[in-house]
Amino acid sequence: MSKRVAIVGVGQSVFGKRTDSSIRDLTFEAFREAMGETENLETKDIGASLVATAAGYDKQRSPAAVIAEYLGLNPQPTFLTEAACASSTVALRTAWAFVKSGLHDVVAVIGYQKMTDMTSEAIQEVMGRAGDVMFESPFGTSMPAYYAMFARAHMAEYGTTEEDLGLVSVKNHYYSQFNPKAMFQKEFTLEKVLSTRVIASPLKSLDCCANADGASCIIVASEKRAKTLTDQPVWIAGLGLGSTPMSLASRSPPFTGFESAVEAGRQAYAMAGVTTNDIDVAEVHDCFTIAELLAYGDLGFCKRKDSAKFIRDRETYLEGRIPVNTDGGLLSKGHPVGATGGSQIRTLVHQLRGQGGKVQVEGAKTALGHNVGGIGMYCAVTILQA
Amino acid sequence: MSKRVAIVGVGQSVFGKRTDSSIRDLTFEAFREAMGETENLETKDIGASLVATAAGYDKQRSPAAVIAEYLGLNPQPTFLTEAACASSTVALRTAWAFVKSGLHDVVAVIGYQKMTDMTSEAIQEVMGRAGDVMFESPFGTSMPAYYAMFARAHMAEYGTTEEDLGLVSVKNHYYSQFNPKAMFQKEFTLEKVLSTRVIASPLKSLDCCANADGASCIIVASEKRAKTLTDQPVWIAGLGLGSTPMSLASRSPPFTGFESAVEAGRQAYAMAGVTTNDIDVAEVHDCFTIAELLAYGDLGFCKRKDSAKFIRDRETYLEGRIPVNTDGGLLSKGHPVGATGGSQIRTLVHQLRGQGGKVQVEGAKTALGHNVGGIGMYCAVTILQA
Numbered sequence: 063m064s065k066r067v068a069i070v071g072v073g074q075s076v077f078g079k080r081t082d083s084s085i086r087d088l089t090f091e092a093f094r095e096a097m098g099e100t101e102n103l104e105t106k107d108i109g110a111s112l113v114a115t116a117a118g119y120d121k122q123r124s125p126a127a128v129i130a131e132y133l134g135l136n137p138q139p140t141f142l143t144e145a146a147c148a149s150s151t152v153a154l155r156t157a158w159a160f161v162k163s164g165l166h167d168v169v170a171v172i173g174y175q176k177m178t179d180m181t182s183e184a185i186q187e188v189m190g191r192a193g194d195v196m197f198e199s200p201f202g203t204s205m206p207a208y209y210a211m212f213a214r215a216h217m218a219e220y221g222t223t224e225e226d227l228g229l230v231s232v233k234n235h236y237y238s239q240f241n242p243k244a245m246f247q248k249e250f251t252l253e254k255v256l257s258t259r260v261i262a263s264p265l266k267s268l269d270c271c272a273n274a275d276g277a278s279c280i281i282v283a284s285e286k287r288a289k290t291l292t293d294q295p296v297w298i299a300g301l302g303l304g305s306t307p308m309s310l311a312s313r314s315p316p317f318t319g320f321e322s323a324v325e326a327g328r329q330a331y332a333m334a335g336v337t338t339n340d341i342d343v344a345e346v347h348d349c350f351t352i353a354e355l356l357a358y359g360d361l362g363f364c365k366r367k368d369s370a371k372f373i374r375d376r377e378t379y380l381e382g383r384i385p386v387n388t389d390g391g392l393l394s395k396g397h398p399v400g401a402t403g404g405s406q407i408r409t410l411v412h413q414l415r416g417q418g419g420k421v422q423v424e425g426a427k428t429a430l431g432h433n434v435g436g437i438g439m440y441c442a443v444t445i446l447q448a
Numbered sequence: 449m450s451k452r453v454a455i456v457g458v459g460q461s462v463f464g465k466r467t468d469s470s471i472r473d474l475t476f477e478a479f480r481e482a483m484g485e486t487e488n489l490e491t492k493d494i495g496a497s498l499v500a501t502a503a504g505y506d507k508q509r510s511p512a513a514v515i516a517e518y519l520g521l522n523p524q525p526t527f528l529t530e531a532a533c534a535s536s537t538v539a540l541r542t543a544w545a546f547v548k549s550g551l552h553d554v555v556a557v558i559g560y561q562k563m564t565d566m567t568s569e570a571i572q573e574v575m576g577r578a579g580d581v582m583f584e585s586p587f588g589t590s591m592p593a594y595y596a597m598f599a600r601a602h603m604a605e606y607g608t609t610e611e612d613l614g615l616v617s618v619k620n621h622y623y624s625q626f627n628p629k630a631m632f633q634k635e636f637t638l639e640k641v642l643s644t645r646v647i648a649s650p651l652k653s654l655d656c657c658a659n660a661d662g663a664s665c666i667i668v669a670s671e672k673r674a675k676t677l678t679d680q681p682v683w684i685a686g687l688g689l690g691s692t693p694m695s696l697a698s699r700s701p702p703f704t705g706f707e708s709a710v711e712a713g714r715q716a717y718a719m720a721g722v723t724t725n726d727i728d729v730a731e732v733h734d735c736f737t738i739a740e741l742l743a744y745g746d747l748g749f750c751k752r753k754d755s756a757k758f759i760r761d762r763e764t765y766l767e768g769r770i771p772v773n774t775d776g777g778l779l780s781k782g783h784p785v786g787a788t789g790g791s792q793i794r795t796l797v798h799q800l801r802g803q804g805g806k807v808q809v810e811g812a813k814t815a816l817g818h819n820v821g822g823i824g825m826y827c828a829v830t831i832l833q834a
Contacts, residue, residue: 084582110689116510117503117530123577124502124532127694127825137711139689141538141826144503145527146510152527155551156542163548165541165687191509196470301551303496303525308513325523439513440527 064284067161068295069446070168071099071281072408077396078245079178080275085125086132088277089113089174092401093133096170096279100291103281109166110139112157114149114173115400118188119180129172139166144400146192147349148435149173150278151403151442155301157282167287173405174277175398185273192436194309203310206270206350208437210262211310213352215317217264219367222355224264226370228255230351231268231393233379238390240420245274245396269351274396278404294415299428300334300445302326308439320438323360330430330443338362341384342426343413345406347434347441348391354378357432358386361443380421388413388421403433407444414448450670453547454681455832456554457485457667458794463782464631465564466661471511472518474663475499475560478787479519482556482665486677489667495552496525498543500535500559501786504574505566515558525552530786532578533735534821535559536664537789537828541687543668553673559791560663561784571659578822580695589696592656592736594823596648597696599738601703603650605753608741610650612756614641616737617654617779619765624776626806631660631782655737660782664790682797685814686720686831688712694825706824709746716816716829724748727770728812729799731792733820733827734777740764743818744772747829766807774799774807789819793830800834 073095075088083091097103111133113126122128130140143153150173157169177185186204193199193208216222232252238244250268258267288295304325307313313321331337338361346357355373359366363384364377372378378386389395389409392402410429412418418426431444459481461474469477483489497519499512508514516526529539536559543555563571572590579585579594602608618638624630636654644653674681690711693699699707717723724747732743741759745752749770750763758764764772775781775795778788796815798804804812817830 118509121577121581123504123574123581124530124694124822124825126531127691127822128580130691131693131695131698131825135691136693137690137707140691141529141531141535141689141821143527143529144510145512149527156545159542159545159549159551162550163545165545165548188509191507194514195507195509303527304523305513305516305521305526307517307522308510309517312517321523436510436513439510439517 064161066285067158067298068283068285068288069280069298069411070283070288070291070295071096072411073279074243074405074408075277076243077274077276077398085120085174085176088176088275089129089172090133092277092279093172096281100281103291105134107168108135108138108170109168110160111135111170111172112153113140113142114153114171115175116144116146116149119175119177145440146435147399147402148433148440148442149400151431151433151444152303154280154407154444155303155442158298158301161282161284168281168283171280171404173401173403175400176275177273177398178275197311198309206262206265209350209352210265212317212356213264216352216355219316219318220370222370224256225252226373227264227269227351228252229373230348230354231255234348234387234391234393237388237421238394241389241395244390244394245272246394265350271349271392271397274398276396276398276401278401278408280404280407296411296414297447299447300330302329302443304441306438318366319356319360320434320441322438322441323357323432323434326441326443327361330445334445336428336445340428341430342428343388343410343423344384344386344430344432345409346386346432348387348393349397353434361432380423385423403442406431406433410446414446450547452671453544453684454669454671454674455666455684455797456669456674456677456681457482458797459665460629460791460794461663462629463660463662463784471506471560471562474562474661475515475558476519478663478665479558482667486667489677491520493554494521494524494556495554496546497521497556497558498539499526499528500539500557501561502530502532502535505561505563531826532821533785533788534819534826534828535786535789537817537819537830538689540666540793540830541689541828544684544687547668547670554667554669557666557790559787559789561786562661563659563784564661583697584695592648592651595736595738596651598703598742599650602738602741605702605704606756608756610642611638612759613650613655613737614638615759616734616740617641620734620773620777620779623774623807624780627775627781630776630780631658632780651736657735657778657783660784662782662784662787664787664794666790666793680801682800683833685833686716688715688829690827692824704752705742705746706820706827708824708827709743709818709820712827712829713747716831720831722814722831726814727816728814729774729796729809730770730772730816731795732772732818734773734779735783739820747818766809771809789828792817792819796832800832
């Protein structure tokens with residue numbers, strides 16, 4: 063059994079409308095980058111591959127087998143892990159358990175999604191079916207509609223404004239300029255954000271992340287093995303995973319947070335033996351602007367009622383208390399569902415290695431990733447240390 | 449960290465055309481039976497639930513959230529594990545790692561599938577897409593067609609006959625008479641099997657398992673916790689998981705076995721420290737009659753070339769060397785994809801507890817489960833001990 067488990071390599075494809083690539087090509091792009099970060103690691107050394115993706119966006123069923131075949135990972139174990147948009151960090155937690163329990167020495171977590179072959183309307187229909195198809199989604203609760211209800215609840219409860227929501231978009235699009243793998247890489251003013259088309263009031267186009275194609279890869283290893291593979295291991299210090307009932311009808315007011323995220327944060331902080339004060343840099347799941355404000359409260363970055371003030375005071379900019387989404391977040395990187403969690407982890411690993419470039423958080427020692435599935439029915443929180 | 453990991457409760461719904469039940473009801477039926485086998489276990493004590501199912505048979509996406517909500521398992525971790533027809537034993541292996549690594553004390557593995565709401569033609573289309581949709585399934589390789597090719601290869605290589613295949617069906621249907629949760633529970637003569645409609649030559653209707661609705665549940669616990677939950681813990685002694693390229697074009701002749709199964713068997717035997725000679729009773733993945741013959745060879749029950757002789761000599765009947773599929777197997781129980789592996793494990797647990805009734809293997813101490821995903825691209829082998 064390994065005392066600690068390290069991340070030894072991270073990779074990501076360019077996110078965006080990737081008409082040039084199949085799911086095979088996308089995952090290879092991410093896998094190659096991650097493998098290239100390690101020394102002396104060959105495909106035969108990958109003890110198991112965990113593929114993370116959400117079903118419904120392409121025809122290929124049971125895709126772990128296709129990906130493992132294309133990447134040359136047979137006859138080693140492979141299978142699929144799915145928790146909607148949290149799939150790849152849920153898989154990372156499983157990879158940790160595989161190494162920690164002694165089952166494997168090296169495990170690759172490969173997340174991907176190919177979404178842009180579908181029309182936007184078809185994507186919304188598929189996404190809606192990650193809500194309760196018996197009691198809720200038939201009544202029009204698409205993902206933007208779900209999150210719009212949370213935004214309205216936050217506005218009603220705490221006086222949050224549309225401008226406050228827009229500030230999240232401004233920040234994340236600003237930072238994406240420095241991320242060459244982001245979908246947009248472009249700055250927007252608050253006025254511009256507020257003037258975009260209403261999708262589900264109060265959420266406007268730039269309050270919403272974009273559907274995208276992309277892949278990510280995280281390679282983990284036992285402590286002993288990690289030292290032969292890299293000079294800069296990043297340690298998995300805390301892991302949390304929580305759940306919330308899928309249907310809103312089974313949840314309780316005031317709908318200004320996700321119990322799954324609170325639970326996942328509690329577990330991860332306890333396992334790592336740290337508090338919010340120790341977090342130097344974070345990636346949170348900003349599928350919509352409101353989701354980032356919910357995360358501030360759920361993770362204890364500030365009091366729930368102060369989350370709008372937290373962004374107004376620029377506390378999540380590089381110069382603030384906890385820089386958040388320094389890679390552009392889902393809002394500007396794009397959100398290829400199964401790849402997103404792994405992309406967050408990659409950004410945090412870069413920060414902890416001091417490879418953050420223009421968005422480097424100086425001296426970052428402890429980093430937190432927060433990855434929500436669907437409308438908060440899953441949340442995985444990962445704490446990493448240099 | 450727990451030294452050993454035990455199975456403390458097993459449950460299964462009745463398999464068949466369950467027009468009376470939704471996926472919620474089916475999983476509850478299995479979960480209730482498994483919980484009922486334990487003492488003093490409450491839903492809040494289930495540290496995590498792993499849901500196992502294959503996507504594509506119903507509208508509900510990200511179903512782990514629906515199942516966890518219905519079974520009262522929030523806010524604990526939950527997510528989906530998928531490896532086609534091997535989903536639930538792949539999830540069992542993950543549950544083992546969660547307990548062994550110290551992440552959780554008690555984990556529930558819940559497998560299910562609801563298939564009979566679809567037409568048989570629609571099911572074949574969905575199943576085919578668990579083959580390679582880019583290079584193979586568009587050319588007509590439905591699941592029966594895939595396995596028919598393996599049957600033809602076996603006949604060409606070893607002289608296996610259609611009668612030999614039929615004998616597997618005769619055995620498994622015979623034993624299903626004693627399984628009140630099996631879909632058929634009816635004996636068939638070899639003449640009857642051979643006279644049924646050709647599905648994909650040489651496979652006839654009774655060479656094929658039936659699509660079904662059903663659920664299974666396996667509850668595992670750490671060694672310490674297990675002793676407070678049951679007087680009859682069954683120990684997970686060996687776990688193996690292997691993979692084969694999805695596309696047949698990437699495999700090698702003579703197509704008379706699955707590399708995934710050989711690899712999974714090798715891992716499981718080594719981990720348990722046993723050999724084929726130690727196996728007292730087995731459940732193997734007989735989605736088609738040929739699949740059971742492939743399993744005999746892949747697992748080393750006999751030499752590959754002797755697998756037809758092995759069934760002709762009744763070596764896999766109760767009085768033979770290794771009784772196989774004493775619950776009727778997939779051929780007669782029905783095959784609700786995500787539930788099947790868990791159902792095999794339930795049967796083996798009953799055997800090791802001495803609860804096998806009319807099909808009890810006297811003094812069974814070591815049992816083996818063999819659960820194949822799709823056309824052999826995954827195989828999980830589980831070895832249990834009393």
